[in-house]
Every structure is written in C-alpha cells, then in structure tokens.
Amino acid sequence: MSRAYNFSAGPAALPEPVLRQAQQEMLEWRAAGASIVELSHRGPEFMAVAAEAEADLRRLVGVPDDYAVLFVGGGATTQQALIALNFAAAGQPADYVVTGHWGRTALRQAAPYVDLRIAASGEAEGFRDVPARADWRLSEDAAYVHITANETIHGVEFREAPDVGEVPLFADFSSSIASEPLDIARYGVVYAGAQKNLGPVGIGVVIVRRELLERAGQPRADIFDYRLQLAADSMLNTPPSWNWYMLGLTVKWMLAEGGVEEFALRSAAKSELLYREIDGSSGFYRNDVAAAARSRMNVPFFLHDAALDAPFLAAAREAGLIGLKGHRVLGGMRASIYNAMPVEGVRALTDFMQEFRRRHG
Amino acid sequence: MSRAYNFSAGPAALPEPVLRQAQQEMLEWRAAGASIVELSHRGPEFMAVAAEAEADLRRLVGVPDDYAVLFVGGGATTQQALIALNFAAAGQPADYVVTGHWGRTALRQAAPYVDLRIAASGEAEGFRDVPARADWRLSEDAAYVHITANETIHGVEFREAPDVGEVPLFADFSSSIASEPLDIARYGVVYAGAQKNLGPVGIGVVIVRRELLERAGQPRADIFDYRLQLAADSMLNTPPSWNWYMLGLTVKWMLAEGGVEEFALRSAAKSELLYREIDGSSGFYRNDVAAAARSRMNVPFFLHDAALDAPFLAAAREAGLIGLKGHRVLGGMRASIYNAMPVEGVRALTDFMQEFRRRHG
Incomplete structure (x- = not known):
C-alpha cells in the first residue's frame, strides 16, 4: 500500500513534510559531511539543531522565561519516577488524581519514593469521567498534585487546569501537548513523551518552573537529577540526537501551519x-x-x-x-x-x- | 561537502548501506502504510523488527541462552544507576575499577545506592594504563565488580576480562562491544549505549545473566526494574523504536560483513x-x-x-x-x-x- 491514514496512539503519524526532509538529509545534513544521527552532540551542528528546537518549542507551547525546558531520553514513564525524586522529600506526601491507565502507571513509578495519596480516582466508574474537583481530597503538605492531562487509552481529558491552591500542579501532557493553547503558568511541571504530538518516539520534554529546581528532592544518581541535566543543556550524557532533530522539524512544521x-x-x-x-x-x-x-x-x-x-x-x-x-x-x-x-x-x-x-x- | 570520514566518538559514523536503507524506508516501511517510526511498538511489524534485532544481536555478540537481552532507552549512564538498584542491596559494597572518565561517571551514578569502593584507579597516573590486577583491592561481600571495558575519552582498553573470582563482573562495553569476540560468560552484566559500534544514538542494550535477576535489589520505580522490563519484552513503556530498528539494520550489516x-x-x-x-x-x-x-x-x-x-x-x-x-x-x-x-x-x-x-x- 502507499501511505495510509495512521491512527496509531504513539508512536504515531508524523507530518509527511517532516519525513521527507529527514529522508533527504539522511545521508548528509546540510554540508556537514555526515547525517545528523552521526554527528557529535557537542559539535556546532547539533548544538544549533538542539537550541533551535528548544526555541521553537518555547514559542509553540508558550513557555515562560521562568520555566526551564529539558529534553530527555527514556520516555514519560521515567519522568514519573524522576519528578518524585527531584521534587519530593523522601516519604513526603504526593497527591495523585487518577483518570485512566497512565495515571495508574504514574502511581507505580512514584510509590517507592513518596507517601502516595490518591486524591481522586475514576477507576470505580471505569475511568469514564474526570472526578469532580469538589470531591478531591488534597493534602496540605503534598509535594505536588499529579494529573494526567489526557489519558491515551481511556480517552479522558482534562479540559482545563484544575485549581489546586498553593501546591504545584504536575501534569503528564504526553498525548495533548501542543494541541491547543496551554497556560504553562498554571503548572509546576508539564512533561510529555514526544511520540504523539511533538515528533518521534525516543525523546521527551520536561517543562519545569525554575524555582522548583531549588528543592532538594532525595538521594539520586546524577543522571536522574534535573538540575544537573539543566546545567548540562540536557546533555549530561549523550542525548537521543536524531529524535531531538526530528522533534525540532515537527515543531517547526506546527509553527508553519499556524x-x-x-x-x-x-x-x-x-x-x-x-x-x-x-x-x-x-x-x-x-x-x-x-x-x-x-x-x-x-x-x-x-x-x-x-x-x-x-x-x-x-x-x-x-x-x-x-x-x-x-x-x-x-x-x-x-x-x-x-x-x-x-x-x-x-x-x-x-x-x-x-x-x-x-x-x- | 559529500560524505566525509567521520571520526566522531559517538554519535558516530553509521554504515552507509544502513543509512540508505533507512532513507528508502523513511516514508513507508515495506507495505505497512507508514514509516517504522510511526508504527505502534505493539503491532506485528515492529514486534518482528524488534525480535529480529535481538536474534541478530545474540548471534553477532554470541549471547548464551542463560543471558537475557534488554533494549533500553536513556543511554549507558542510566544503566550505571540501574545496575546498582537492581543488583545491590541498599548500601551493599560494590567494587569499581576506574580507568578513565566513564568509570568516574559510573561512580557518581552508583554512589547514592551502594557502599562505593574504588578497588583500583588509574587516575593518579592520568589514566594511562589499566591498574595491575594484583593491586586491586576487592571486597568479598561486593554485589559486583564494575569495569569500563574501553574508555572512550582516555583511550584505555581492557584487552581481556579480569578474573574477579566469585563476584560477578559488570562491564560498560559502550565503545567496544561487537568489535571482537567476547566471552559473555565471563561477565554478569555487559551493557552498552548503541551509538558507537551497534548503531544509532538513543538506545542501549543490557546483557544480563538471568540468575542475577533473582536478586531483590532495592526499592525502585517499575520503570527502573530489569525484571519487569524483561517480562515486558523491553516494552514496559514505549521504546525508542526507530533507534531499535536502526540498531537491527546495523547488526545485520555487521553479520553480513563477517x-x-x-x-x-x-x-x-x-x-x-x-x-x-x-x-x-x-x-x-x-x-x-x-x-x-x-x-x-x-x-x-x-x-x-x-x-x-x-x-x-x-x-x-x-x-x-x-x-x-x-x-x-x-x-x-x-x-x-x-x-x-x-x-x-x-x-x-x-x-x-x-x-x-x-x-x-
């Protein structure tokens, strides 16, 4: 068959112009003498690609200056562990609102690190709705409140950011980021795997209010430390550079489309x-x-x-x-x-x- | 310029036939109606690609049946934390032999999780040699002994597996895997980022003696658990599927070359x-x-x-x-x-x- 309409949930369809450009540049990126997938992540070519992708993403999503953007390998599930390690003290309460399968997955990543509290869950009703805000049981001393902005499997979406008071709101936006205007300032952390709306599989982004990075979090390997990653421009180790490049192309396409x-x-x-x-x-x-x-x-x-x-x-x-x-x-x-x-x-x-x-x- | 000879340390040059095949298949993989980077990782097309890559890698490297192979996102540095979490009890001694920059990096990933012991280090001599085996101070109760088989920056390579007795030997083979015959049975764990000898950036492999997976390790998120990853065929979450596909093509090229x-x-x-x-x-x-x-x-x-x-x-x-x-x-x-x-x-x-x-x- 020729190219079909692909309704896959992620990895998902990419814009055809993006694939065509990647195809054209597969043997050599511009006049670099090599493909972008072969070039050093520390070289001027990829550093420019990476910086441009961040600038374009900031423009597309509307990321305020007091928010940092991290590009991460390993997918959104990894970030569900890292947000606990970076932003909660060991055993500190963290509130989770569960509206589907991925919210449940988030629980399992944070469980070893926080005092896990289910503030609300739609599970008893088969995840057919977002539990009414009035029924949430939030903890005053929570490190954060976590929601899944859009549940990819159950098809349940928050249509607006819930008000959770002074505790920062963390949200998994893997499957809805960049699909409509988003007021980042309502969130402490917005994270997303790229493979749905932002580009290819194999890379994710974490958008974090900078002041939260002052939290001590809990003991963790360097590679799990968002502050160190930020200081290293998301290159504490070799980043998934081809995926980052593809994300950049996709974001540029979205900007061009409006x-x-x-x-x-x-x-x-x-x-x-x-x-x-x-x-x-x-x-x-x-x-x-x-x-x-x-x-x-x-x-x-x-x-x-x-x-x-x-x-x-x-x-x-x-x-x-x-x-x-x-x-x-x-x-x-x-x-x-x-x-x-x-x-x-x-x-x-x-x-x-x-x-x-x-x-x- | 046209394609140059690229001596980059990783991301590094890929075989041109691999790039040409990826280029040809960028808009549509076989008759699937979409690129491999757009197809569900759970669909029959990618499942076949993934399984074939593992079978080919096992053949290329000579992985015995009593070893599992995991495909992982996030790079080798992440594995340096995960080997501690999966194979050492909290605070158990672990011996490290440091022969360059990446051995030092390994220390920082394990430090929060083990009683870190430097069994030997070439640092005082500027990392110009592998410390003589006779001078290593190994701990009898160590969870493992860790070496960096080849130091990408300092250019120091173990030319054979050191004898460390009963304690399993763990080795970072990121920059030398598949470059010569390797007796996997001498090792408990061999891990490698793919972006040097195995294929593209953004994916890694962990080859682990299955009996080691019976160790309890220490509390960790599901996504950090090798046993769960193995049970899920390395797809506990969405894997970096394009990178996995490229690794498969590269391994197939190496087999064809001899x-x-x-x-x-x-x-x-x-x-x-x-x-x-x-x-x-x-x-x-x-x-x-x-x-x-x-x-x-x-x-x-x-x-x-x-x-x-x-x-x-x-x-x-x-x-x-x-x-x-x-x-x-x-x-x-x-x-x-x-x-x-x-x-x-x-x-x-x-x-x-x-x-x-x-x-x-």
Whole structure:
C-alpha cells in the first residue's frame, strides 16, 4: 500500500513534510559531511539543531522565561519516577488524581519514593469521567498534585487546569501537548513523551518552573537529577540526537501551519466529526466517556458486537486506515488523531465507519 | 561537502548501506502504510523488527541462552544507576575499577545506592594504563565488580576480562562491544549505549545473566526494574523504536560483513595503522597510553604544539576528515574508529597526518 491514514496512539503519524526532509538529509545534513544521527552532540551542528528546537518549542507551547525546558531520553514513564525524586522529600506526601491507565502507571513509578495519596480516582466508574474537583481530597503538605492531562487509552481529558491552591500542579501532557493553547503558568511541571504530538518516539520534554529546581528532592544518581541535566543543556550524557532533530522539524512544521491556535481548531473539528459519527450510529458504535471529559486526541470506541472487530480492522486496512486496534487494556477500537492527522483522514474514517455500518447494521 | 570520514566518538559514523536503507524506508516501511517510526511498538511489524534485532544481536555478540537481552532507552549512564538498584542491596559494597572518565561517571551514578569502593584507579597516573590486577583491592561481600571495558575519552582498553573470582563482573562495553569476540560468560552484566559500534544514538542494550535477576535489589520505580522490563519484552513503556530498528539494520550489516571475527581483524589493522603513524612521528604526534592498554576503538593523540590544533582540524575537514576534535576533558585530538569506519578512512587519516607533519614539522 502507499501511505495510509495512521491512527496509531504513539508512536504515531508524523507530518509527511517532516519525513521527507529527514529522508533527504539522511545521508548528509546540510554540508556537514555526515547525517545528523552521526554527528557529535557537542559539535556546532547539533548544538544549533538542539537550541533551535528548544526555541521553537518555547514559542509553540508558550513557555515562560521562568520555566526551564529539558529534553530527555527514556520516555514519560521515567519522568514519573524522576519528578518524585527531584521534587519530593523522601516519604513526603504526593497527591495523585487518577483518570485512566497512565495515571495508574504514574502511581507505580512514584510509590517507592513518596507517601502516595490518591486524591481522586475514576477507576470505580471505569475511568469514564474526570472526578469532580469538589470531591478531591488534597493534602496540605503534598509535594505536588499529579494529573494526567489526557489519558491515551481511556480517552479522558482534562479540559482545563484544575485549581489546586498553593501546591504545584504536575501534569503528564504526553498525548495533548501542543494541541491547543496551554497556560504553562498554571503548572509546576508539564512533561510529555514526544511520540504523539511533538515528533518521534525516543525523546521527551520536561517543562519545569525554575524555582522548583531549588528543592532538594532525595538521594539520586546524577543522571536522574534535573538540575544537573539543566546545567548540562540536557546533555549530561549523550542525548537521543536524531529524535531531538526530528522533534525540532515537527515543531517547526506546527509553527508553519499556524501554531497551537490552529491545531486547537483542527482538533475540535476532527474530534467532533468522530464523536458525531459514533453518537449518531444508533448504538452500532459506542464511546462511554462523559461528554465534558471526552478526549480530543484519542477516541476509543466499541462496535456493538465484538465479533465485528476483526472484520472492521481488516476492512479499514483495505480502505487505507491503520492503527485502529484499541489498547489491550480496553479492547475495541481507538482512533488517535494528533496534530499530524489531517481532517481528511478523520473524514475518511467516518466515511468508512458509515459504510461499514450500512453493510453490517 | 559529500560524505566525509567521520571520526566522531559517538554519535558516530553509521554504515552507509544502513543509512540508505533507512532513507528508502523513511516514508513507508515495506507495505505497512507508514514509516517504522510511526508504527505502534505493539503491532506485528515492529514486534518482528524488534525480535529480529535481538536474534541478530545474540548471534553477532554470541549471547548464551542463560543471558537475557534488554533494549533500553536513556543511554549507558542510566544503566550505571540501574545496575546498582537492581543488583545491590541498599548500601551493599560494590567494587569499581576506574580507568578513565566513564568509570568516574559510573561512580557518581552508583554512589547514592551502594557502599562505593574504588578497588583500583588509574587516575593518579592520568589514566594511562589499566591498574595491575594484583593491586586491586576487592571486597568479598561486593554485589559486583564494575569495569569500563574501553574508555572512550582516555583511550584505555581492557584487552581481556579480569578474573574477579566469585563476584560477578559488570562491564560498560559502550565503545567496544561487537568489535571482537567476547566471552559473555565471563561477565554478569555487559551493557552498552548503541551509538558507537551497534548503531544509532538513543538506545542501549543490557546483557544480563538471568540468575542475577533473582536478586531483590532495592526499592525502585517499575520503570527502573530489569525484571519487569524483561517480562515486558523491553516494552514496559514505549521504546525508542526507530533507534531499535536502526540498531537491527546495523547488526545485520555487521553479520553480513563477517561478524566479530572480521571486525576484530579490521580493528587491529586500523588501530595499528594509526598508532604506528603516531609513534613514528618523532614526537610530532603523541599518545600517552601504555602499549598493552591502548584502545583499538578510540585513539586520543596530541600535537606537539597545541597551537597547531586549530589548523590541524581545519585542514582535516578540508581533506574530508571530520569529528577529530578531542573531548574537552583531555583536549587534543581523538580518532574513533568503530566498526563502521573502513580501513580506507584510517588510511586517509594517516596520509593526512603525514602530510600535515611534513608541512608543519
């Protein structure tokens, strides 16, 4: 087949112009005599690429000057351990609001290091909503409050930053960063794996209010220390330089397309198209998430008869639509519609869903 | 310029056929409808790529069945912390033999977790040799003995595995893995960042004797737990899949070229050429490492007059030779001559060095 519409949840579709540029520069980056993946991370070429990626990311996401940006290898899950190590004293309380699978994962990374407190959880209701703010039980002495801004598997999204008072709010934005304007100042830490909205797999970013870096945290290896990483320009050890370069290309593409305001419009249009198709299918398709908490990025849905799952996936592939199989935790289907997914791709999906329903309804 | 001979220490030169294949597959991997960097790590395409890379790596390096192979993001420095967390009880002694900069780095990663013991160090002598085995002070109750098989900056290499008795030997092989036959059975853990001999930056491998995974280690986040990573096929979280794919291509190229026996011959030939040029230069060039400990991978050298450093680097670049600037820790020059560097590249370098010496001698 030629390039399909790829609804994979991450690694996910990249903008085709980004892939074409990477392809063109694969043997030699500019006149450097080598590919960017072969050049020293300390050399002038990569240092320029890295600095430009940071400047562009700051512009795209709107990162205030009193926030540092770290580029990290190892993915968002690693950061879920490192935020505890860097910002909580050993055994200090930390409040977690759990709205899906990744919030639960965050608990397991922090558990050895903090007095873990579940301030609220949607688990008993099957993660179909964000627990009402009034019902959260926050601790006054918490090191931070942690939320998962968008749950990639359960398709539950915070539509605004909750007010948590004086305790800093930490948020995993892996699957929704740069999809709409974000008021970073409302957060102490925003972190994200890049492989959904920011670029390729294998790199992540941590945006942290600088004053938080004055916290002592707890004993940890140098390589786990955000302050040392910041002092070393995120190059305490060899960074994933090709991934960083690809992130830079993707961010530049997003800026050229109109930035987060434009992607907010597109995300709204794409997700509305899809939810409308699901809700208007007379129960042939189903999404169980409360309307106000539905994710604009990840749309999990179920066919009314699970026996139709395999034929649905096979026919979708035939139609040039891939990556629709739901995560094994939930089953069913999932369409991830990040920034690199054009509206046309979602329209092709909803057209296909209508046609499939006509044939099997 | 067109593609130069790239002597960068890591990220380092990749085999051109590997880059060409990656270039060709950048828009679409086989008939998958997407690039490998865009496909789900849980999908059949990437799962096959990952499994094939492991099988090929096992064959290339000669990994016995009673050893597990983990593919890890985050680089070798991260593993220096994780080996302590996974294999030492909190505060248990661990013996370190320090033969250069990266051995020193290893200390800082383990320090918070073990009773750190420097069994031997070449630091007082400027890291010009491997301390004689007879002088090591090993602890009977150590969790492990750690060495850096090849020091990328100081150019000091263990030419054989030291006998450390019953305590398992852990070795950082980042810059020499797959450069010659390796008796894995002599080691408890062999770990390496891939960006030198194994492929691209942004991924590493940990080869571990399975019985060691029965050790309790000490409290740690799930994501830091080798047992959990192994149970999840190194996909406890989203792995750096493109980097893994590139590692696979590079390993396949090495197998096709003749495997580690062939690269041992090439490495011997390349390093001999270079050391002969240095030693025969009547002091114009200088390498201070004891002959028996000289690295076959990284050859640091100094010009007799540091004022010639900048002209040397500029003229080298003119001649299509890049990445020769020494690490800031040592200064001077460094030629890294990993598996992807052909003998012709080293010959071009020695020709250039002779010519430069004639002009400036």
